[in-house]
Amino acid sequence: MKVQNFKSILGLACLALCLGAAPARAEVQEVRLARQYGIAYLPLMVMQEQKLIEKHARELGLADVKVSWNQFTGGSVMNDALIAGALDFAVAGPPPFLTMWARTRNTPASVMGLASLNAMPMYLVSRNPAVKSVKDFTDKDRIVVSGIKVSTQAVVLQMAAAQAFGKEKYDVLDRLTIAMPLSDSMAIMLSGKGQVTADFTVPPFSYRELKQPGFHSVIDTYQVVGGPSSTNVLYTTTRFQKANPKLTQAVLNALDEAQKYITENKQKAAQTYLAITKDTDPVADVVQMLSDPKVEYNLTPQGLMAFAEFMHQIGTIKAKPATWKELFVDQVHGLPGN
Template sequence: MNALKKFFASTALAVSLSAAMAGMVEAAQLRIAGGVGVLFAPIHVMKQAQLLEKHAKAAGQELTLDMVSFPSGSAVTDALLSGNVDIVAAGVSNALLLWSRTNGDVKAVAAVSGTKSVLISKDPDVKALQDFKDTSRISVTSLKVSNQAIYLQMALDKEFGDPTKFDPMMVQLGFADGVQSMMNPQGPTDAMFAGPPYYQQLLKHPNMHAVLTTLDVAGPTTNLLAFTTTAYHDANPEAIKVFLAALGEAQALINSDPEKAAELYLASTGEKFTPEELAAIFKEEGNVFQSMPLGVHQTAAFMAKIGLIKTKPESWRDFFFADLQSLDGAAAAN
């Protein structure tokens, strides 16, 4: 649990500051903490197409989007709780950890996206989980608490009844560093649990193969949530409505016109893909671009089971604000 203590220690000084935001007036700028990668595509499409500004104007508001990035998850946490960003787009596990740690003061506004991740090995003898050796080294972006780490623990629990079985094999590397390690014949890892577009990069190489995917473990699921503090949410109801409308349009565009969405995403990020390559990735099996959550409760239940969060929520509604809960599709969300 040392990793959890370190994660939470960085939030301790900032938690009390969130209460000061309760008196905020409606913001003229919406500051969203996010990153790059397919999961963040709806936020980049929203930014590049100025969808937030469009929906704000339609509602008689003036609101602009400022997308900011941070070097670490703890820095994002501090920024949210101290009021230096308004909404964070981050993994389901991160949102649940903060929801638990703040006793429900942090909740999700909406689902952003979900994509398949793939556990890849370059050891030809490793075809299934039981084939991994004690000497195997598997990279994930954060030990224990990243989306991929959670799914791997879920798979281990199903296969062996022991979610900690691979703990000695786990190595913490960011996606880009993980790919470099896998590409290096002398690199420290021989397996990686990778999200898109990184697993696509690795699977182009003949000595790499898939062992399992998150679809095998949990089916299509939401991986990325947009979440904020109760103080910000309650003080800025119009900004929340505009954000939800803009996010919904961005998600719909990815689903209906992935080529156009790819162009917008690449214009925002400057990443080195062609629009055709990225559009193909958007259309891959298992991707979910919708505001209603899919499969998040099973993640929450598992995190409670292994002690990562202290309370098991009864449903997704417990760790989401009420904005989505009366809309079409809410009854089917989970």
């Protein structure tokens, strides 16, 4: 009897020891991030070139983490990859991010913002001298946006239309919009041919177009939103974040370091941009873009609630966050976001 009791106690002790000694579930050994085209994505390029995620992962005790960078030309394919688990971090403008947040909210695949990638105005550039405001567009005009109805440019155009014509006519200019890659729309604008008379575009394309004789800005995102707004947001799934807290923190730390590097080393950052993109702009022109006082590279989410309020009013998103902090990880809640 005593032997049996001893064996039982020993068995329970061994079980408890094994359970207690069992290691926590390991974090993934590879992290996969999305990148798109344009100077807005410069922090990601710096992170890639300087291997900052790898550096911060090691500092948090994660050795030999592999970082994969995936180039995307469209947000829908990127978001599909994120939800399917084929991508860990996506990057998009506030409207596409908010759409994903609302669509996946309260599901296993729900998304959560990590931080803002940058803030810089997008410009609606027109080559039609008769167009001084959005009220001046006619059926003879065509306006290029990166995605009809869903892109940041398309939503800002709707916001501008609501301000000009009344909220019930927010989509009155949608019929004039067409979607195409940014480089293609710039080429068409510079050619002066066809029906494309306006291009709602981002740096560096907006800077190039506005240097052309007769080209002018009709509106920009800051004017419409009511202040600086994040051009892009870096986000992940709550599923990945909870399973990989250290790796998520490493990505956030790397982004913070990259943004500070750009702010403090504009010349070197410009060289990084040109080396990775193979762009032909002179270094001085890229430095000039980075030196624009309206251009910011920091973690602070800006303008998210202005977009969320409008998109909820017109029914694009069914749920509205109570505050911008509901959209982002706890680590950035101390920032002066809006």
